[in-house]
Every structure is written in structure tokens, then in C-alpha cells.
Amino acid sequence: MLTPALPPQGATVRARRWRRLRRAVALPLAALALSGCTVPSFGASPGATSSSKSVYHLWQGFSIGAAVIGALVVALILYAVLRYRRKGDRIPAQSQYHLPLEVLYTVVPILIVFGLFAATLVVENKEVSNPKTNVVVDVNAFQWGWKFTYPGTNALVYGQTTQNPEMVIPVNTNVRINLSSSDVIHGFYVKAFNFSRYALPGVLNQFTIRAQNTGTYFGQCTQLCGLYHSLMWFRVKVVSQSDYASWIATFNNPTAEAAAKAASKTTSQQTASLVPSKPSSTKFGR
Amino acid sequence: MRVEAKILLGLGLFFGLMCAVYWNWSLENAGGVMMFAAMLLCFLPGGYYYWWSRRMKARPEDDPNATQESGAGVVGAFPGTSIWPFTLGMGTFFVVLALVFGIWLLVPGLGLVFWAMIGGTAEGRRGGTH
């Protein structure tokens, strides 16, 4: 059998290898440092709410990690296939194990993973927290449209498919959304919020958003819900707090109230039994 | 045999630990039950292999220095050809179609299934064709 022995020049070979490795890692990091404060968006956008901005920064963090690791792996693959492409019938050294190296590329990814997990937890805890607020919107999804009611007021918005019902919320205010479904599972998704949540039958899903920019944002059902899933659209209109108050007040006008009631009559009858009155008893993840 | 047992027991142990952490943390039953069942499903064959591995001497395939001659003898009985898998498959096909198109399809379906079960068993006992 073969006797394990290090060749005399082993140490220098290894030192050279280390220098080369250090250079390979240092270059992209340096490039990143030079680009400084203008961290690229990696395709995402900061969005319109306070948590959407945290998600955006988390996205940037993950992307930097992915870009560095991806570039390193691509460089290694390209180097290996180009440098060691077949040049003859010589049989290369049949080396199979290099324990220190294997430990290195097991331990370093574990550390990276726990770093990513820590960053995740920070943003996640912010997103799933439900601070006290007095602006509450009950969002009810159905095949194929949305109904927005504002408990304690007469305000009600209702619309099917491309009617684009508009959920009006005040800017710089915590808004509690009580999300429910009256038939199948739907997905409440507003791109500008960098956020989505299922509307589940039998479950009252609660989350809080705090819009920071006024404007009208497009929303859409993202969970397949049947024939008109593609067209189950809505809009979120973020307005100033005074505009919001006057918008709510318009519903105290009796004619508007009657019109809204008539519009919602059909759905509220068929769905009343399915919508839970209080949040489900799930305690985890929040 | 020892390695096979250890793989299954190790996986089962991991599923058991994961189940304990998950069930206690989430109080969600579906996942807890499924992970617990996964643990049992690993312990069942794993325990069997482990029990045997302590009572038998290493087989030629477990012996790193075995020669081909040390495995000489009968490897096993293998059928050359058999019609019964096809018959059983077609019977099962009809049984499933009965779920969709009506209960009457169970008649040919179960008929073929029982015929194939009897035929296949008899083939195994008799020695069958090859």
C-alpha cells in the first residue's frame, strides 16, 4: 500500500495556493466595497411601506451573498474546466480526499446560513408584529373579487374582477388588515408592499401595514382560485390622513350607504357562515 | 447489514428529534404526527436489520476482502417471464377507473386482481415458466 507522506515542497505549494485563494475572494469583496453606498437593487424595489423597505434591504443582503458565492463557484468551475481540460491520455493523480478543505466548505456555509437566518428573523419579527391601531380594514376575498369593509364605520368597497375595487388607507398610520376568504384560498398581494398573504377559508389572517408614500398601488390575487383568477384585481389607494377621514365620512351619507349595501348584498349572504368572527387560534410565528 | 441498519436508525433518530422540537414548539398536530410516523417507519426496518446484524456473520457483500468465489452459490430465484404483473396492473387500472366511471368496473377490475394474485402466488410456489 501507499505510505502517506508530505513532499518537502508541500508547505510552499500550500502557501501559494492560499495566496491565490485569498486573492480570488478579496477581489469581488473589494469591488463591492468600492461601489460603496449605492448597493444595487437586484431587481427588487423599496416599495411603499415601512416593512417593504426592510424586505428590500434584506433582499439586497441576500443578493450580495448570492452574487459573491455564485461568482466564486462559477469562477472555480470555469477555471477547473479550462485549466484541466483534456490534453492527452495521461492519468491524473487520483486524489480523493482533502479533509481540511472539506471541513472548510462545510463550516463556512453553516456560518453564512446562520447569518442569513439572523437577518431573516429581524425583518420577519417586524413584519409579523401587530402593533395597536385604530384603523382596521376587513378584507374579504371571494371568487372573483374583493370586499373591503371598515369596522366601526359605514365604509364599504366591493368589486369583482377588473372592476378594481379600491382599498383606501391613510398614510403613515398602522393599518390592521383582517384577511378572510369566503370560498377557496386566495392570495392578497400588493407588489408595492413587497408582501403577500393567503386569504384562507376558516382562518382570519391578521397583519399590519404602514404605508409611507401616498399613491395608488396595484394588487392582485396570487393563489389560483378558479376560472377568473387572472383577473381578480384590486387597488390600494394611500391618501393623507385628512383625505382618509373625509373619505370615510362620505359613507355616512344615507344614499351612498344604501348603494353600497345593495352592491354587497349578494356576496354577504352567501358568505356569512364561512367568515370567522375572531382570529383563529394559531399562536405560532407571530 | 450493520451499515444499512445504522443509516435507517440514524435517519429515524433525526426525525424523532425534529419531531420533538417541532411538535413542542408549534403545537401543530398534522406535521407532528407525520414526523413521528416517519421516525417509526425508519425504526421498523432499521431495528430489524440491526437485530439481524448482531446475530449473523458478515455476508460476502459486507466483507471488504471478499473474493467473487466467497459469494459462490445461489443468489436467488428470478422469474424469466411472467404474465401476472401485467394482469395485476390491468386489474388495478380497472379498479381505479371504477372510482371515476362507476362501480360496475370493479367487476372486471377485482376479477383480474384476484386472478393475478392466485396465478402469481401459484407461479412462485410451482416454479413457473421462464
Added chain:
Amino acid sequence: MTDVLNPPVHIESPDHGHDEHHGPTGILKWITTTDHKIIGLSYTVTAVIMLVIGGAFAEIIRAQLASPNGNLVSLAQYNELFTMHGSVMIYLFAGPFAFGALANIIVPIQIGAPDMAFPRLNALSYWLYLTGAITMLSGFFVSGGAANFGWVAYAPLSNSINTPGAGADLWIGGLLLTGFSAIFTGVNLCATIFYLRAPGMTMFRMPIFTWNMLVTAILILLAFPVLTAGLVMLYCDRHFGTHIFSVAGGGVPVLWQHLFWFWGHPEVYILALPFFGMVTEIIAVFSRKPVFGYKGMIFATLSIAALSLGVWAHHMFTTGVVLLPFFSIMSLLIAVPTGIKMFNWIGTMWRGQVWFSTAMLMALGFLFTFLIGGLTGIYLASPPLDFFTHDTYFVVAHFHSVVMALVLAGMAGLYYWGPKITGYLLNEAIGKWQFWTLFIGSQVFTFPLYILGLEGMPRRVAVYAHDAQWKALNDLSTLGAVIIGVSTILFVVNVVVSWKKYPAGDNPWDGHTLEWFTTSPPPHHNFYRLPQIRSERPTWDYNHPGHQALHHGQHDEPSQPAPEAPVS
């Protein structure tokens, strides 16, 4: 029944001692065969047909999305198309191709076994798979059309009120059949690997492909029963008036998602691990080196299997009713063993002699494509980023990167092992064209989808009229799909052109493992003789004495004889 003896005792020469001369012939031979190679070939042909059918669905989907308000198909037809595209690709192509086709053919030969442990059960698996495929696809021919609730069939959309047609029942029936087919194959593979290894083939000398198939088989046995149970519950809800998944009767819709994804995420690894195994073998052979970190590779595979049962709810982050931190950390941790595999593949090529055959090019294409799919998967393990991208095209792009990588790996497997089974090589020139079209097509197809997802385009929509700016990116993706279609046609052309044209010989690639020791195609019970097995590369050791694998710090003996010419 024939008693099969160990080769050295049983058979002296290839000329006598076979059963195949006096067996049935023609279609009866195909129906009655229990030979794992013929069953495997049937699986291969059926699975490739399924790939073409699923691919055709994909082309129609992409053609529909080429314009924002496309009217190539109706909304209802579109729902059927993407449901069946996903179902055909996942249930009828990827899984059966991996553990039905290639594992069936290769695993017994790699461990020196004469057949699978239960040959008749193996044949039954194939018939259940074929009838399952027919059942599922026949949904297109019943009134109401095929299943249209997505390949995940979320309750309550899949109940009898929302999806009344027979197509949905045929989908459930087809899945029950293919599910049992998979379970039987899993049992068979486990028993074969545990009981039919050749003398000296210890567990830690099995080729990585066989190892991965063993772990896949264990995962099949853990996961598929859950799916089958879920399907039975779904059927009972639809027809027997139970309310397991319906709120009105006191049921819980989310339970379906728990059952489905408890199968569904291990299923991802059931699909991926066999292809990882193929790539490992191919990279090692075409670098003329042993698999780097062989034991680490096995450990990584086992860790993936162990973790894969604890990550299912990362598909359910946005339900709001799952434990986010647990599933997040478990999902993130899977990146570690996957990364180990990636570095081991690179380590295998390092200082090797990398030979750019079509199989190796496909395997390298796998590395790049899988790297993208793997890195984007890490984002989805983080709940806030999943809330952001869930059910958008980002997720679609992520798993299409992964599955296109698997298709590349599967093609690598066909180019690598095809000659062993048929005795004939495929044309390398057409193969390289196929590689470049498939590889470039995959990137052109998936890359725009990532951007579309980040711009907010949801999946499973037939129209996107409100944001016509998405048309350019969708068109680019459609172009990619067309290029992939061209590559599929090139593959068919290659099979036709190369039909019985380039005899392969027994060992065209200077292979490492036992399948390259026997003839091409192998005889009825696979071997006339076996070499001494002293490592995981018995054929290599036999052909290249003095070139055993070295540990860290070991070096070739100085008095090394000059290496002999390669076998081919």
C-alpha cells in the same frame, strides 16, 4: 423461476446458459418481461414521451403568454394546461425517469446484481405507472376537461363544488396508480441494494449514483404514503360527503397543504438526488478521477434526506398558520449539504483531465443551471422574502432553473448510459448542438421570469392586460421555450440518425463502475464475470492497476509504470 448463481460458477461463456432464447417474443415478450433492463427501457421511452407531451403543454402556455391579452386558449383551457403541464412533468416524467428508468437499469448492474430483488413487482410498477399516466391524461377526453386546480390541487378549490368534473377524479386516480408504482419501486430498490450486492461491494464502495438512489428510495417510502393518504381523503371529500378539507363541515383546508407538501418537498429531493448521482458519476468519469470527497458526498446526501422531511411548510409561509422560524432555518440548512456537493463536483474536476463529451457538457450545464436554481432557493427559505415573491414568477423561475438543470442532467445520463443499454453511441456532433440549444434555451427561458416575478407578475395567470410592459420579457421567455423545443427535436433527430450506427463497445468512456465491466448491452442476468471489488471503482481498478484513489497527503508511488492507453 430460474435459480441464478453467482457468475463465476454459473456461466462459463456467453454462448449458453440464457433464458432469453426460448422465452416469448414480440409484444408478449414486452408484456411478460421481468428483466430490469427491458422494464427500464420501457420506463425510459414512456418518460421521454411524457417529457414531450409536458413540453408541448409548456409551448402552448408560453405562446399564450406571448401577448398580454392572449386568446390562443380560453381561461379554462389555460388552467387545464398548466395543471397538466406540472402534473405530467413532476409525476409522469421527472420521477419515473429518475427512479423508474435509469435507476432500474443501472442500479442492479452497478452493484453486480443479476436483476432487481423483486422482478415481478418491478414489472407491476411499470404497468401501474403506464396506466396511471393514461388515466391522468385521459382527463382531456372527458366532459369538463382535465384537472384544472394546479398540480398542487389545493383544497377547497379541488372539492366537488369548485371542480366537479371527471377530469379531477382521473387526476386523483392517475396519481394513486403512479404513487403506488413509486412506492413499489422504492421497496424494490431498497431490497436490491441491501441484499443483492456482489461480494466485496460494501455499502461504502457503492457508486454515488446507487447511494443516491438508495436515499431516494427511502424518501419515496417515507413521503409517498402521505400523498396517497391525502388523495384518498380528497376523493372521500369529493364523493362520500366527508368534510376533511372543507370549512363548512368543520374540516381544515390547510391540512391538505400539510399532507401535500410533506410529500411535496421530499419529492423535490426524490427528483433531484438521482440526477445529482448521475452528474457525480459523469463528472468523475470524464475527469478521469475518483469522486472528490466520496464519503462527504454520501454524508451530504443523507443530510439532505434527513432535513427534507422538516422543511415542507416553506411552501406555506404565506398561509400565516405555520411556524416560520423552524421551517426557515431547516430550509436554509439544506443549502449546506447542497453546497458540499457543488464543491465536491468542482474538486472532482480539479487537476483532472476534463473531456468535453456531450454527457460532460450536459453535466456542466447542470452545474451552472442548478447553481442559479439553488441560490434563488435560498431567498425563498427566508419568510420575509418568500412573502415578497410567493406565487409570483420568481418562484416559477426558481424551480424551472432547478428542473431545467435536472433535464440537462437527465440528458447527460442518456448520453452516458444509453450506449450501455443499446450498445450504440449517439452522435456527438448533434449532441453538442442539442447541449447548446438546451443550455442557452434554459437560461433565456428562466432569466426573464425572475425579473417578471420581481416586477409582480403572479403565476398561473392567462392574461396580464394591466401591465403590458411585461410583454417584452414574456416574449424573451417564450423565445427560450422555443429554443428548448428545438433542442428536444434535435434529441429525437439524434436518436433517429444514430440508430444502430455507432457501436459503443463495452467501455466507451473508460468508466469506473461495474456496468462498464459487462457487455453492451448486458446479458440477461447482467454479468458473465465480475472483477475483484476493492473500491467504489472496480472497473477502473481492473483497467488501471496502480491508479487507486489517494487520500490527502498520499502521492503516487515514484516507480509508477507508464499509464496504459484508455480502453476506447
